[in-house]
Amino acid sequence: MKAVAIVVAALAFGVLPYLTSSNYILGIAVSAAIYTVAAAALNLIYGYTGLLSFAQLGFWGIGGYATALTVVTFGGTFWLGLLWAGLLNAALALIVGYPTLRVGRHAFVIVTLTFALLVTLVARDWVDLTRGPLGIPGLPAPSLFGVELKTTAHFYWLAWAYALLALGFLYALGTSRIGRTLVAIKQNEPLVRAQGIAPMPYKLTAFAISAAITGIAGGIFAFHLKVIDPLFLDFYYMQTFLIMVIIGGAGSFWGVVVAGIALSALPEVLRFSSDFRMIIYGVVLLVIMLVMPGGFAGWIRQRRVARMRAALR
Amino acid sequence: MAVDPVYLVQLTLNGITLGLLYALIAVGLALIFGVMQIINFAHGELLMVGAFAMSFALPAMGSLYWPAMAAAVVVTMIGGLVIYETLLVRLRPDEFERSILITLGLSIIVLHVVQYLFTANPRMVDTQYGFDGVLIGTIRITWTRIIGAAVAVAAFALLFVLLKHTQFGRAMRAIAQNREAALMVGIRPRVVARNAVVLATGLCGLAGAALAPIQLVTPGMGQFLIFKAFALVIIGGLGNIPGAIVSAIGLGLIESWIGGFFEIVWQEAAVFILMVVVMFLKPDGLFTRGGMRVG
Numbered sequence: 104m105k106a107v108a109i110v111v112a113a114l115a116f117g118v119l120p121y122l123t124s125s126n127y128i129l130g131i132a133v134s135a136a137i138y139t140v141a142a143a144a145l146n147l148i149y150g151y152t153g154l155l156s157f158a159q160l161g162f163w164g165i166g167g168y169a170t171a172l173t174v175v176t177f178g179g180t181f182w183l184g185l186l187w188a189g190l191l192n193a194a195l196a197l198i199v200g201y202p203t204l205r206v207g208r209h210a211f212v213i214v215t216l217t218f219a220l221l222v223t224l225v226a227r228d229w230v231d232l233t234r235g236p237l238g239i240p241g242l243p244a245p246s247l248f249g250v251e252l253k254t255t256a257h258f259y260w261l262a263w264a265y266a267l268l269a270l271g272f273l274y275a276l277g278t279s280r281i282g283r284t285l286v287a288i289k290q291n292e293p294l295v296r297a298q299g300i301a302p303m304p305y306k307l308t309a310f311a312i313s314a315a316i317t318g319i320a321g322g323i324f325a326f327h328l329k330v331i332d333p334l335f336l337d338f339y340y341m342q343t344f345l346i347m348v349i350i351g352g353a354g355s356f357w358g359v360v361v362a363g364i365a366l367s368a369l370p371e372v373l374r375f376s377s378d379f380r381m382i383i384y385g386v387v388l389l390v391i392m393l394v395m396p397g398g399f400a401g402w403i404r405q406r407r408v409a410r411m412r413a414a415l416r
Numbered sequence: 417m418a419v420d421p422v423y424l425v426q427l428t429l430n431g432i433t434l435g436l437l438y439a440l441i442a443v444g445l446a447l448i449f450g451v452m453q454i455i456n457f458a459h460g461e462l463l464m465v466g467a468f469a470m471s472f473a474l475p476a477m478g479s480l481y482w483p484a485m486a487a488a489v490v491v492t493m494i495g496g497l498v499i500y501e502t503l504l505v506r507l508r509p510d511e512f513e514r515s516i517l518i519t520l521g522l523s524i525i526v527l528h529v530v531q532y533l534f535t536a537n538p539r540m541v542d543t544q545y546g547f548d549g550v551l552i553g554t555i556r557i558t559w560t561r562i563i564g565a566a567v568a569v570a571a572f573a574l575l576f577v578l579l580k581h582t583q584f585g586r587a588m589r590a591i592a593q594n595r596e597a598a599l600m601v602g603i604r605p606r607v608v609a610r611n612a613v614v615l616a617t618g619l620c621g622l623a624g625a626a627l628a629p630i631q632l633v634t635p636g637m638g639q640f641l642i643f644k645a646f647a648l649v650i651i652g653g654l655g656n657i658p659g660a661i662v663s664a665i666g667l668g669l670i671e672s673w674i675g676g677f678f679e680i681v682w683q684e685a686a687v688f689i690l691m692v693v694v695m696f697l698k699p700d701g702l703f704t705r706g707g708m709r710v711g
Contacts, residue, residue, distance in 0.1 A: 155513045204694040209512055209654060210695070213455065213646045220643045224684040249624055338639075342524065349517065382532070385524030391519045393506065 104328045109278035113267055120256035129255040130327075131368060136262040137324045139363030140269045141340075143356070144316040147273055150353035151282060152309045153289030154208055158215035159317050160198065160341035161222035162192045166318025167325035167335050168226060170240050176232075181245030192318035193311040202312045204303060223336040238332020245326060258327045265323055269316050270360065276312070277356050286311055286354070342384055349391055352400025362399070426555050427676040428669065429478020433561045433630075435668020436568035440623035441641055442648040442660040444616030449613040450592035450655035454507060454515035458499065458523040459645065460638025461530075461619050466492045466624025467633045468530065471541045479544045481563070485625040492621025493614050505606065509595065523638075531635040540630035545629075564626035564627040571622055572661060578615075579657075580667065588612050592655060647691045663702060 119132055141163060163377045166188035171182030199210045203214040226233050233239075245261075252261060276282050287295050288302045295302055325331045343366070351362030395402045442462060448456050469491040473484035503522065507515050549558040579585035587608045590598040593603065624638075631637070648667060652659025667687055675683040694702055 149513075153513075155516060179460045198691070202692055202699070206650075206695055208457070212513070212516055213650055214691065215697070217647050217691065221685060221688045225681060228679075228681040228684060303477050325459055342520075345517070345520075379528075379532070381528040382525055385521045385528065388521035388524070389503075389518055392514055392521065393503070396514055 113202055116263055119263075120259055124253040129259045133255065133259050133262045133327050135364050135367035136259075136266040137320050137327070138343060138347065138367050140266050140320045141317050142344045142351070142359050142363045143270055143273050144313040144320070145344045146338075146348050146351075146353065146359045147277070147285075147316075148309050148313040148355070150348060150355065150359065151277060151285040151289065152306055152311070154204075154258075154306065154312065155212045156215045156313070157212065157341060158196070158218045158314070159344055160336060160338065161215075161219040162196070162314040162317040163220075163324075163340055164222050164226060164323035164336035165192055165195065166321030167331050168233060169318065170322030171242055171325050171331045172232070174243065174245075175239055181326060182247075184383075185319050186319040188322040190314040192314040196311040196314035197307055200307050201303075204306050204310075217342065219336075223333060226336055227333040233333075236333055238330055238334075240330045242326050242329045242331065255327075262323055262327070265319065271321070273316070274356055281305065281308070289354075339381070342381070342388075346384055346388060348398075349388060350398050350400030352402075352404075355398070355400030355404075358398055358400030420464060422554050423676065424673075427553070427672045429536065429557055430561075431523045431669035431672030432665060433565045433668070434672060435607070436565045437623050437627055437666035438644060438648060438668055439661045439664035440568050440571060440619050440626075441645040442652070443572070443617045443657055444659040445645055446652065446655050446657050447588070447612050447616045447619075449649065450657070451588055452507070452515075452609050453509040454504070454512060455519070455646070456504075456613075456616070457516055457519035457642075459519075459616075459620055460640075460642030461526040462492050462495055462620045462638070463473070463624040463627070463641060464530065464633075464635060464638035465495055465526065466621030467541075467628040467637060468534070468539075469621070469626075470625040470628040471539050471633050474541060474543060479542060481543045481545065481629075484543075485622070488625035488628075489618050489621045492624065495620040495621075496614045496617025497610070499617075501609050504609070504613060518623075528637070534635070536635055538634045541628040541633055542639050543629045555623055558630075560626075560629040564630060567622060567626050571619060572688075575657075584611060637657045644687050647687045650691055650704055651694045653703050656701055656703055659701055659703030 120129060123129065141159065145156065145159050148154050148159075169188040169191050170181065170184035173187050173243075174181055175181040179187075198213065199218055200211075202376045206214075227236055229235075232398050244251045246252065247261075252258060284295070284300060284305050287300075288305060292302055300324035321335075325335060328335075346357050347366050350366065351360070373388075391398065397405065441459065445456060445459055448454065448459075466488045469488035470484055473487040473494075474480075477483045477487070499519075499522065503518055504515070507518070540708050541706070543560060545559040545563070577585075579589060587598070587603045588611065590601070590603055591605055591608050599605065627637070644667065645664075648660055648664050649655075651667075652661075652663040667690065670686050670690070671683050674686050
């Protein structure tokens with residue numbers, strides 16, 4: 104019953120372009136779908152596995168650049184570009200993840216951050232490949248079965264379909280045996296080892312999957328913007344994904360999905376200037392981490408446990 | 417390829433200066449990690465605050481270098497004290513990710529408030545030394561660079577004495593080495609952690625003040641430096657202070673040499689490549705054995 108309701112609600116988002124013809128609203132909806140997927144991918148590695156990864160920003164940027172370069176420089180199709188974005192990111196996640204995870208989760212945070220900043224520098228300074236700060240403007244509209252995806256509504260359907268696919272996959276993964284093992288690794292790694300499970304392949308798998316999903320999301324978003332330049336790697340994106348995970352509740356699938364959709368719409372409704380928005384993001388991050396580190400999902404769970412305890416007493 | 421020796425010496429000297437200033441930042445991070453097992457993400461913003469304090473104090477004090485530097489250090493130390501008492505004191509040693517997210521939030525706030533108040537335009541900082549320098553043969557170095565390097569060396573000497581030979585520093589090392597044992601002999605972790613944070617932010621403010629006349633002061637200057645400092649802390653071994661100093665000077669040299677002979681991409685990428693290589697070969701950092709392990 105609950106599953107049917109969720110499927111119906113998810114499909115209902117697909118009719119949005121019939122309800123409004125405003126490109127502004129559809130544009131926000133594209134961002135909401137893409138950001139939510141990226142936040143859910145971060146949730147897989149941070150919320151479930153307990154490894155805080157700042158590399159998501161790098162994967163997002165690499166995904167965008169890989170897709171754009173496949174189309175513009177190497178003459179491939181958009182879809183081939185997305186495939187490359189996914190594969191390249193998964194491979195990079197393994198290369199960066201393996202040596203780092205051997206050191207520990209402290210090092211993982213720092214190395215993934217350095218990786219993200221390195222990608223920014225490469226995007227800016229490797230002018231021969233990325234065209235430097237000028238970026239690559241005028242990305243062509245991708246075509247699907249002969250239909251050119253030109254309008255914002257087309258892109259909304261693309262983003263929506265990808266979001267359904269990616270979120271469905273992440274949900275299935277999170278509730279599978281693999282997902283439970285990841286949570287166990289977060290909660291008590293020595294116990295997991297004692298059960299005869301090697302944590303490393305699980306951590307690497309989670310990291311690679313999260314990288315691939317973020318990269319493809321970045322590729323779609325770059326073609327939605329129709330331009331890619333080093334600003335695509337602005338730390339703003341990382342903060343947005345992080346805030347969604349933190350407010351929604353790290354480790355809670357639905358918490359992050361709801362927070363992703365809500366937080367994409369909210370700043371637009373309230374219309375902050377960009378500096379002011381960042382200050383508010385900072386304050387929100389600080390306050391949530393101090394007051395309710397589990398986010399809203401964690402807070403609701405705590406309330407439910409407290410009520411059950413009270414009922415038992 | 418023939419290399420001009422004068423050019424090489426110039427690059428080397430620049431590299432050492434740069435490395436010493438990197439070291440000031442990295443040492444603070446290593447100190448805080450050693451004592452509290454957390455990473456201070458706002459460290460780069462404290463550096464920026466130090467540089468801004470320098471840029472405001474200098475005109476107010478008639479371009480005098482030393483009083484302005486002292487003022488900048490005091491300002492950042494007060495900042496460190498406030499950060500510790502309001503935020504970091506709530507963290508337990510096992511809350512590593514939480515510490516990062518809290519200090520990340522703080523760093524976003526500080527960065528954008530400064531940007532909002534003073535705009536993102538770069539500021540030039542003029543000292544009593546101006547852009548004068550000394551000539552050694554055909555090599556020219558500005559006084560501000562020489563003083564920056566000297567201040568860093570003096571700070572390390574002082575830090576060494578402090579950690580090795582005073583009760584203040586011994587308590588820090590004790591907490592870093594064995595928290596429970598330190599508690600048992602009556603060392604208060606809260607006081608020691610506060611001292612460590614204030615000391616680390618003071619070093620950071622010193623680095624900011626020394627950097628201000630050497631390069632342009634912008635609100636984003638801390639962010640570029642902090643990620644290198646993070647990498648250095650990993651290369652040197654988390655919480656290892658001498659390791660952080662040695663790897664910082666090494667990185668300064670390598671970056672300067674690479675910047676002199678290769679494309680700029682490689683200069684920026686050097687630190688990351690170095691870090692990955694070190695993690696493959698020695699996962700616990702280059703200097704895990706032999707050094708004075710403060711943390």
